[in-house]
Amino acid sequence: MALWKCQVCGYIHEGPEPPEKCPKCGAPKEKFKQLSDQEAELVLRSRKTNYLHMKALNILRELLEVAEEIIKDNLDPGCVKIANEEKEFAITTIQKIMAELETHMKKGKWG
Ligand SMILES: [Zn+2]
DSSP states (O other), rough: OOOEEETTTTTTESSSSSSSSSTTTTTTTTGGEOOHHHHHHHHHHHHHHHHHHHHHHHHHHHHHHHHHHHHHHOOHHHHHHHHHHHHHHHHHHHHHHHHHHHHHHHHHHTT
16 A cells, blocks of 8 residues: 655555545645655554554553552552652653654654
C-alpha cells in the first residue's frame, strides 16, 4: 500500500492513489507526493514507536496509582520506602517520555 503526503500540511494518506483533496487542509490531489519505500517505512516505524511510548505511559500511570495506594495504606516503613521509589521512577519516566514525544512532534518525525 502506497503512502501519500500532503505537501501543504503533512497529512498522510494510505491507498493506491492520493485523495481528491486533503481531509485536513483541503489542498487538491496535485499537492500529494508519493513517499518512497524508505520514507514510508520510516513513517510506519515512527508511528509504531509513538504507539509503544503511549503504551509505556499507561503502564507507568498504573504503577503510579499502585505506589500511591501503598503509601496511603502506610503498613510499614519498608513498604512505603519502596513505594516512594516506584512513585519517583514513574513520575520521572513519564516526564522523560512526554519530553521525547514533544521533540519528535517538533521535528515532524511522525509526519
Ligand atoms: Zn493537507
